Amino acid sequence: MNKKVIIYLMGWILNIEAVFMLLPFITALIYQESSGYWFLAVMAVCGGIGLIFTRRKPENMVFFAKEGFVTVALSWIVLSFFGAMPFYLSGEIPRFEDAMFEVISGFTTTGSSILPDVESLSQCMIMWRSFTHWIGGMGVLVFILSILPLAGGYNMYIMKAESPGPSVGKLVPKVRTTAKILYKIYLFMTLLQVILLLLGGMPLFDSLAISFGTAGTGGFGIKNSSMAFYDSYYLQGVVTVFMILFGINFNVYHLFLTRHPKEAFRCEEARAYLGIIAASVLFITFNIRGSFGSLFSAFHHAAFQVASIITTTGYSTVDFDLWPEFSKGILVALMFIGACAGSTGGGFKVSRVVILLKAVKKELASMIHPRSVKIIKLEGKPVEHNVLRSINTFLGAYIVIFTVSVLIVSLDNFDFTTNFTAVAATFNNIGPGLAGAGPLQNFSNFSALSKYVMMFDMLAGRLEVFPMLLIFAPSTWKNN
Numbered sequence: 001m002n003k004k005v006i007i008y009l010m011g012w013i014l015n016i017e018a019v020f021m022l023l024p025f026i027t028a029l030i031y032q033e034s035s036g037y038w039f040l041a042v043m044a045v046c047g048g049i050g051l052i053f054t055r056r057k058p059e060n061m062v063f064f065a066k067e068g069f070v071t072v073a074l075s076w077i078v079l080s081f082f083g084a085m086p087f088y089l090s091g092e093i094p095r096f097e098d099a100m101f102e103v104i105s106g107f108t109t110t111g112s113s114i115l116p117d118v119e120s121l122s123q124c125m126i127m128w129r130s131f132t133h134w135i136g137g138m139g140v141l142v143f144i145l146s147i148l149p150l151a152g153g154y155n156m157y158i159m160k161a162e163s164p165g166p167s168v169g170k171l172v173p174k175v176r177t178t179a180k181i182l183y184k185i186y187l188f189m190t191l192l193q194v195i196l197l198l199l200g201g202m203p204l205f206d207s208l209a210i211s212f213g214t215a216g217t218g219g220f221g222i223k224n225s226s227m228a229f230y231d232s233y234y235l236q237g238v239v240t241v242f243m244i245l246f247g248i249n250f251n252v253y254h255l256f257l258t259r260h261p262k263e264a265f266r267c268e269e270a271r272a273y274l275g276i277i278a279a280s281v282l283f284i285t286f287n288i289r290g291s292f293g294s295l296f297s298a299f300h301h302a303a304f305q306v307a308s309i310i311t312t313t314g315y316s317t318v319d320f321d322l323w324p325e326f327s328k329g330i331l332v333a334l335m336f337i338g339a340c341a342g343s344t345g346g347g348f349k350v351s352r353v354v355i356l357l358k359a360v361k362k363e364l365a366s367m368i369h370p371r372s373v374k375i376i377k378l379e380g381k382p383v384e385h386n387v388l389r390s391i392n393t394f395l396g397a398y399i400v401i402f403t404v405s406v407l408i409v410s411l412d413n414f415d416f417t418t419n420f421t422a423v424a425a426t427f428n429n430i431g432p433g434l435a436g437a438g439p440l441q442n443f444s445n446f447s448a449l450s451k452y453v454m455m456f457d458m459l460a461g462r463l464e465v466f467p468m469l470l471i472f473a474p475s476t477w478k479n480n
Contacts, residue, residue, distance in 0.1 A: 001477060004058040006071045011053025013075045017082055018046040023131055024086070027205075028124035035090040036124040042085045070476060073467040076459055080104045083132060092125050101443065101451045106132030108462035109344060111219030111314035111431025112422075112454070114444040118224055123205065126222050130209035136462070137216025137246075137344035138186050142179050185253050186344075190215040193242045200235045214242045217345045219314025219431045226316045226439065233300060236317055240304045244277065247311035247339035268379050269351045273310075273340050276350070280306045280334060284327045291323070302327075310334040312346035314431020321438035328434060335424050335433075346429030346461055348398070352391050355383055397465050402427055405457050409450045422446070427457040 021039045028036015080103050088099040098114045105112045106129055115121070121129070190211050197207040209222045223229035227236055248270050255264035264270075284302040285295070292298040301318050308315045309331045320331060338347010355378060362374045376383040405423045412419070414436050421433025422443065432439040443451065460468040470476050 001070075002058070002060060002067050004060070006067060006074065007053050008058050009071050010075055010078055011050045013079055014046040014050035014082065015054065017079055018043040018050060020131065020135055021046070021086075021128070024124040024128035027127040028122070031123040033122045033124050035086075035092060035122045038086045038090045039124065039128070041089070042082055046082050066470070066476060069467040069470045072463060073459075073471045076107065076463065080107055080459075083107060083128075086128060087125060090122075090125070092121055097448045097451050098444070101455055102129065103132060104455045104458050105426075105431075106130075106218065106220060107136035108429050108458040109133050109136050109216040109218035109312070109346065110426055110429040110458045110462075111213070112426050112437075112458070113220065113431075113442050114451070116442050116444055118221060127205070127209060130212040130218075130220050130222060133216030133218030133220060134190065134212035135216075137218065138182060142182060181254060182250055185250055185257075186215065189242070189245065193238065196238045197235060200232060200238065202230065202235055206230075210239065211242075213315070214239055214313060215246055215344065217243065217246050217311045217313040217339065217343070217429075219308065219312075221315060227304070228317045236300070236304055239315060240307045243307040243311045243313045243315070244274075246313075247307075247343050247345040248273065249340040249342035251342050266379065269340050269354060272354050273350045276334070276337065277306055277310060280310070280330050284323075284330055287324050287327045305331065306334065309430060310337060310345075310347070311339045311343075312428055312430040314425075316432060316439040319438065319440050321434050321440070332421065332424070332434070335421075335428050335430050338428060348428070351378065352394070354378065355388065355391055356395070358383075359388065394465060397469065398427075401457065401460060401465065405453050408453050409446070412445075412447050412450050414445075422450075422454065423457060426454040427461045429458060429461045 021043045025036050025039040025043070028034075028039065080100060083106070084093075084096070084099040084103040087093040087102060088096055093099040093102060093115070101112075101114050104110075111133075118126070193211040193214060194207045197210060198204065202210070206222060209220075210227075212218075213220050219226075221227065221229075227239060230236060249267065252264045252267050252270050255261070255267075281299065281303045284306065285299045288302060289295055289298040292301065304315070304317050305320050307313070312335075320328065323331075336348050337353055338349050339345020341349045341351045355376065358376045358378075362376055365372060365374055376388065402423060405427065406419055409419045409423055410416075414422075417434050418436035421435065422437035425431055425433040425437060432441075435441075436445065437443065443454070446454070456468065
């Protein structure tokens with residue numbers, strides 16, 4: 001275990017977090033809010049510790065998968081701890097576990113909240129709360145990879161640990177260049193959404209906060225009624241489109257930029273993702289059409305909620321907990337499917353679902369024709385055995401963590417729908433669930449134990465389970 005390089009990288013995490021806190025501090029200066037000075041204090045602490053940890057670059061910068069996974073897990077915990085401090089120290093979220101829950105929900109782009117009244121927060125706290133989505137959406141360590149040269153190709157282990165999906169590949173030969181490309185696409189799409197929202201008459205503050213939440217597919221509303229506050233088909237439509245766009249594998253956009261549209265259109269995962277969205281919107285529209293004044297209105301709200309749930313964003317325009325059971329059943333299914341690998345969305349990922357369905361089809365075919373040899377392919381390429389094995393292992397770990405979490409949360413004695421969808425919403429980084437965890441409810445009524453369980457679930461869901469499990473394994477910390 002190369003502990004020196006882990007400490008060095010965590011130092012950079014703290015330095016970057018200090019820089020990111022400039023935005024809420026500037027917001028506080030603009031709105032003349034005294035609570036903004038807590039950001040200055042936390043920035044000083046983060047910067048001081050960060051400078052100590054990075055003052056000397058380790059002679060041995062070589063690290064492998066173990067160091068990469070441990071670095072990512074510990075960095076996200078440290079990032080969340082210091083990110084929660086302004087909420088806690090200012091007294092705007094007086095309980096420490098609530099402040100941690102809120103900021104972990106932000107960084108992991110979950111969007112679940114313990115706040116019954118979001119609008120009671122100061123503007124600088126609202127901005128920080130939304131900005132955590134944007135920071136966590138692409139991954140803070142991916143950002144560091146784009147600016148910090150590391151040893152050889154070993155930094156690929158960090159990208160694999162932090163990027164969502166069954167496998168991570170480089171868009172170009174150098175990982176640092178890949179990270180830069182990803183962030184350029186991410187930044188461009190965010191700015192484009194801000195401009196389109198401004199053109200629709202949304203204030204600049206709101207446009208930035210909503211775009212941060214959409215880009216990171218996080219969904220922290222800045223109004224108590226979420227996106228229902230903006231009673232505009234145009235504004236809600238823009239958010240719908242961008243939620244769907246941010247749920248697509250960023251490699252597709254890179255193919256368009258490099259003038260390979262044919263390869264982009266052949267992306268099997270993206271086509272499956274868009275197909276699932278289209279079918280879900282169609283079914284829900286006709287199921288809820290009687291609840292709205294027109295078919296178009298039903299389509300509009302169905303499209304918004306489907307996009308919000310499958311991309312694990314979590315914004316809402318209506319209380320979908322009041323929809324028919326069939327529509328709610330579709331939304332719960334979308335909670336588990338999630339967005340594409342290589343996007344900012346959470347969930348199980350469409351690519352894993354596609355590969356597992358093909359594996360079932362292959363198994364059925366082998367039962368009918370035992371001597372036949374079938375190869376599972378995705379994007380026209382054979383799926384390697386280690387990828388299939390990792391998906392099966394991921395599924396097993398996913399089911400175990402989910403089941404244990406539901407059982408522990410059930411100690412609070414809420415109804416099954418509340419417990420089940422609360423864990424589904426946090427583990428899949430979605431935000432709202434159903435019943436007591438529904439779109440117009442919050443997570444403040446859960447016990448401290450349940451909140452810590454769901455904090456772990458949010459981190460495990462964002463980091464694809466294994467980095468969080470590894471830091472609790474005794475063998476991880478042995479030097480052999």
